[in-house]
Amino acid sequence: MFPRSVQLLFTTVMVLSSVLCAPSSGAQPVGCQTRGADLSLDQDQDRTVLCPSDCPHRVSVFGTKVYAAVSSVCGAALHSGVLGMSGGPVVVKKLPGRLNYMKSYSNGVQSQHLPRWTSSFSLDYAEQEPLELSSQTSTTALPAEEPVKKPLKKITVKKVLNRGNKDCQLDVMVVLDGSENIGRRRFNLQKNFVVRLASFLKVGPIGPHVGLVQASGAPKTEFLLNNFTQPKDLLYAIKEVSYSGGETNTGKAILHAAESLFSQERGGRRGHPKVLLVLVDGWPSDDLDQASVMARESGINVFLVSVAKPSADELPMVPDKDFTKKAVCKDNGHFSFSIPSWFSANKHVKTLTQRLCSMDNLLCSKTCYNSINLGFLIDGSSSVGDSNFQIVLDFLAEIAQHFDISDVAARVGAVQFTYDQRLEFGLQEYSNKQEVLGALRSIYYMSGGTATGSAIEFATHHLFSRRSSRGRDFLVVITDGQSYDDVRAPAIAAHKQGVTMLAVGVAWAPVEDLRDMASEPKDSHTFFSREFSGLHEFIPNIVKAICRQFNENN
Structure with a gap:
């Protein structure tokens, strides 16, 4: 038997250790994949959350110091250095949305660039609540870690993550028509069409990936193929795209996408079929021929969805009446799709999805x-x-x-x-x-x-x-x-x-x-x-x- 003084010292050390290691009692347990947007905070409100240990370094993080709300909170905490791999409490503060979230590599985590998002968050160290130490030698304080263990076991975020349609593993870059010709109302109908299409495609890490570029006077990259691989995030990102206006320079958008947006550096996946889905309201302002040749030679399958085709009275105003034939991968009927109006577009989504996912018919994948x-x-x-x-x-x-x-x-x-x-x-x-x-x-x-x-x-x-x-x-x-x-x-x-x-x-x-x-x-x-x-x-x-x-x- 140890002397009573030694027992007292040992018990005191154990109690002290449990107190110092215990998290703040008000911390909300979260998972490695929990995003800032999932915390339901008001503007400038903060909350202390408890991150588990050993979160993987490959989590979705967008930004540096200030992070887009679609980022993993615990991943951002690792990136910023507020937490280490052992996890623990961290303070999350909701901030307004902003433009141009910058990518960087820090503390083993690579954050990504994001052009814009509607809300943000910052992180800070959590203050430990001071607790009184009792001089009593009771060991009832030793099980203090139990409340932490129980909620951690219940976190099963990974089980609900969408893996995607493994039978349709495409990289799909969508070209939205953002011209003055389409107008704001039809532009929103077009976005609803793309949202519905993305739902039917069943995006996910091992399924289709979707990126988006807007065609107007100059092409604008809205987001890359690997920015959003979960349906909820992708659908929200599509809805947040704002209308540009300007000319219908579809050729420039095709060239921009073909030259840079399918590379591995920009989120393209090696060995996955490349699809460029081009949406045109009416007709394009520029030439599609050279851009489409470049896309085909790069192994990109160009689909063209023409909505509200020019009437007989409008045909004289169309610079190139064969723009659809020149744009698509192959003029065999498979790659061109005509829709009378944006108001009836959604009923064509299922058929278009089946065409996109018909892997054996993606002729331009093979060069x-x-x-x-x-x-x-x-x-x-x-x-x-x-x-x-x-x-x-x-x-x-x-x-x-x-x-x-x-x-x-x-x-x-x-x-x-x-x-x-x-x-x-x-x-x-x-x-x-x-x-x-x-x-x-x-x-x-x-x-x-x-x-x-x-x-x-x-x-x-x-x-x-x-x-x-x-x-x-x-x-x-x-x-x-x-x-x-x-x-x-x-x-x-x-x-x-x-x-x-x-x-x-x-x-x-x-x-x-x-x-x-x-x-x-x-x-x-x-x-x-x-x-x-x-x-x-x-x-x-x-x-x-x-x-x-x-x-x-x-």
């Missing part, structure tokens, strides 16, 4: 840059030499550099040949561009004879599957001399299998052999240079030839 299987057949014969062989590898790496290489996009493989053949790496071996470029540049030079025909058979069999989609397999053959075997029959067999061949010859390579190997049209698939140093001039035309052939076949 030459992100959908091909690209094989390189490399002459490693003695006549090439070490230094020229390295020039060849750099040349092929620069071709590969033009494509979006990943496990869900373009794939690259390589075969080297002399009399023998060696599979350097297959199409499935590397899943990102840097790995492929490194593998190409580190290929070891074989040296030997030249049997190009046998090499074509080997590459066709080892690189390309007979089940591959036709029009997506490309083989670039590079050789510097005469083959000791026949090239024509193996090339024809490869063509019949659906492999498009591009023949690149250097030095003593016979042009007749190159043309026998090349796919039709021969002139655009055959390249010849006297010197290895001239190979780099062919790169733009080789990439164009691949894309031209891909687009014709797909």
Whole structure:
């Protein structure tokens, strides 16, 4: 047994510890995902809340020092440094809305930029309420943590979070018509239409993501694809968009969205289909052709919803009567949608949602840059030499550099040949561009004879599957001399299998052999240079030839 004095000291320390660690009795327990908007505070009112421990650093936080009310309170507290990972009480004060919430990285939390929001909050340290210490040795004060544990166990915020429609994992950027032509009343009807559409899409972290840009005199980004991934937040954000007025410069808005709003830096997701839903009241003021071409070449599926199409009397005022055909991904009826009036628009939402989520019909998702299987057949014969062989590898790496290489996009493989053949790496071996470029540049030079025909058979069999989609397999053959075997029959067999061949010859390579190997049209698939140093001039035309052939076949 310890002496009574030691027992008294131990009990006093335990009581003191529990008092110092206990939160303010008036603190409201919240979860890691609880937002400032969920606290129902009046303007300039503050409240002490109790954050749990170990909140994840990847929570939605918008702003720096002053945070948009849609932000996670505990996430903002971590970002500001008011709390640590152990959680605890923090004072939340409601502030007016503002423009331009600035993003920053602080205390392990990355906050995001938000153009505007209707209300804000700030954070401060919570003052601990002083409690009297009793000189009695009773241990009844030790269970003081029980009131904290019980409410924490009841917090199940994650269970009610919407995960989204996993069968419709799109990145959808909506272009609102904010022109003078639509007017404020129809602009609000248009927003209601988009709200209803967003509800039908069932947005969520693993479902569709929606961003919004307003078309008027100059395009205005309202919010990005990853700003709001919960339905409640997204619908509120759409309703808060204010009317701009001005011209209907839809082309500028399409170009703005296609150039910058689908990038990973702006919230786009790698490997997810890109959709640009363009809403036009009447007709656009500017040209859509060039902007839409750029969108299609970027793998963006442009849908155009035309509301209140021009009447026969109005047609002479329309600059381009075929603007719908030029704007959409493909003029096949799937990507264009006509609605007589905004007053009847909501009854078309279900049909439009089904079209957007019809993944197999999103034809523009697949481009030459992100959908091909690209094989390189490399002459490693003695006549090439070490230094020229390295020039060849750099040349092929620069071709590969033009494509979006990943496990869900373009794939690259390589075969080297002399009399023998060696599979350097297959199409499935590397899943990102840097790995492929490194593998190409580190290929070891074989040296030997030249049997190009046998090499074509080997590459066709080892690189390309007979089940591959036709029009997506490309083989670039590079050789510097005469083959000791026949090239024509193996090339024809490869063509019949659906492999498009591009023949690149250097030095003593016979042009007749190159043309026998090349796919039709021969002139655009055959390249010849006297010197290895001239190979780099062919790169733009080789990439164009691949894309031209891909687009014709797909």
